[in-house]
Amino acid sequence: MAHVRSRYADLTREELAAVVPELLLIGQLIDRSGMAWCIAAFGREEMERIAxxxxxxxSPIYTRRMQAALGYAPERPGEGDVVSIFKGLQLDIGAPPQFMDFRYTVHDPWHGEFHLDHCGALMDVEPMGPDYVRGMCHTIEDPTFDATAIATNPHAQVRPIHRPPRTPADRTPHCAWTVTIDPAHPVPAPVPALAITERLRAATLDLAPIDVDDEGLADYTGPLLSDVDFAAFSHSALVRIADEVCLQMHLLDASFAIAVAARTGEDAEALLRIRRKQLLGVAGIAAERLARALGASDLLEDDALDAAARVLAVHPLLNPAAYVSASVELGEVAVHPSPAHEDDAWIALCGPAWPDALRTIVRAVHPRLDVEAEGSDDAWRAVVVLRDDEVPEASEVGVVRFSTGAAFAFAPRRSLPITPV
Structure with a gap:
């Protein structure tokens, strides 16, 4: 079977090792954008239910996808161990490395613990007060941690040892949790929306397999590592991981749209408005971070179009290539009907009538860049142009910049195997 060539395949192995953790962090920032507008529209408590x-x-869908891609899926579905759960968290946009600094302990295949030496999400909500902290660390995390864990084993439970609000205020680690797998644990019922997301093209999209002959690791079948060393993976494996992480984002956005639609009802304009604001905010910060990771930021004007093309080619709005059909050339993006349009994904929000997301992306690379678009809703062409004057940053991007993740810097880490204790 022929597979669509990934746009990430054009990056070097070194570039991919830098881009993959960026993509994981960008996925976390989707909520920093979307939930702000949910609070404004529906209030804090309803925002928590949406989350x-x-x-x-x-998460249950993309957890199993990454297991299958990197070869650490349980031999029999639903019989995975805590190591498989922890590996999944390390490759989950809900737990980007270092920003959400998970530290793991494995007692045996059925018992483990983790704590967070640093929780970027906590740093974002603590200034908002204890109600927001409890909402995230209690109301939201209790069901969502379990929803992720049971994708590996339906009898897994994640339970707190301690968690915020922090007492004392500077307590570290920020939180600590146990993970226990016991056949006696009841299996929680999935949220109804899971049945909808499981039918999306993003859930079952076929991507090119990893080339096992490529230099470097082709899977994550070895021991659990304290920190994933992305540079140890092969070029082929990193391309697949990058594509999978982008699908995580699209699945999260799809379930976000389902949850918001349940609140807006027949008001399609309200749903569209919130979804576009969410996209604008995360698109701008994502472009800024990717430009920095690829050395495309702070370029001379003569290089601005080339820098924009490099960032657009790897931006999650347009990836993976098997999901979003688009060609990215110097100064031009051409979009075609694709599985992403069938899912009403981010790209389906864009077009000649609303090129704002692309504008936000290119302006994050250079403040004088703009786009001009023409065509139909699902088949259109956008030309990147250089204007005479700089354009101020979109207010939606400023909302996401409130997050400490916007400027977060990754640091070198040693990758050590974790053995049962």
Whole structure:
């Protein structure tokens, strides 16, 4: 079977090792954008319910996809161990490395613990007060941690040892949890929206297999590592991981849209408005971070179009290539009907009538860049142009910049195997 060539295949192995953790962090920032507008539209408590439905309807699908892609899926579905659960968290947009600094302990295949030495999400909500902290660390995390874990084993339970609000205020680690697998544990019912997301093209999209002959690791079948060393993976494996992480984002956005639609009802304009605001915010910060990771930021004007093309080619709005049919050339993006349009994904929100997301992306690379678009809703062409004047940053991007993740810097880490204690 012929597979669509990934756009990430054009990056070097070194570039991919830098881009993959960026993509994981970008996925976390989707909620920093979307939930702000949910609070404004529906209030804090309803926002919490949206977050639960959103993550619980997406994470079980993408958890199993990554297991299958990297070869650590349980031999029999539903019989995975805590090591498989922890590996999944390390490759989950809900737990980007270092920003959500998970530290793991494995007692045996059925018992483990993790704590967070640093929780970027907590750093974002603590200034908002204890109600928001309890909402995230209690109301949202209890059902969503379990929803992720039971994708590996339906009898897995994640339970707190301690968690915020922090007492004392500077307590570390920020939180600690046990993970226990016991056949006596009841299996929680999935959220209804999971049945909808499981039918999406993103849930079952076929991607090119990893080339096992490529230099470097082709899977994650070895021991659990304290920190994933992305540079140890092969070029082929990193391409697949990058594509899978982008699908995680699309699945999360799809479940976000389902949850918001349940609140907006027949008001399609309200749903569209919130979804586009969410996209604008995360698109701008994503472009900024990807430009920095690829060395495409702070370029001379003569290089601005080339820098924009490099960022657009790897931006999650347009990836994976098997999901979003588009060609990215110097100064031009051409979009065609694709599985992403069938799912009403991010790209389906864009077009000649609303090129704002592409504008936000290119302006994050250079503030004088703009786009001009023409065509139909699902087949259109956007030309990147350089204007005379700089354009101020979109207010939606400023909302996401409130997150400490916007400027977060990754640090070198040693990758050590974790053995049962």
């Amino acid at each position: 639960i439905e959103e993550w619980a309807a997406a």
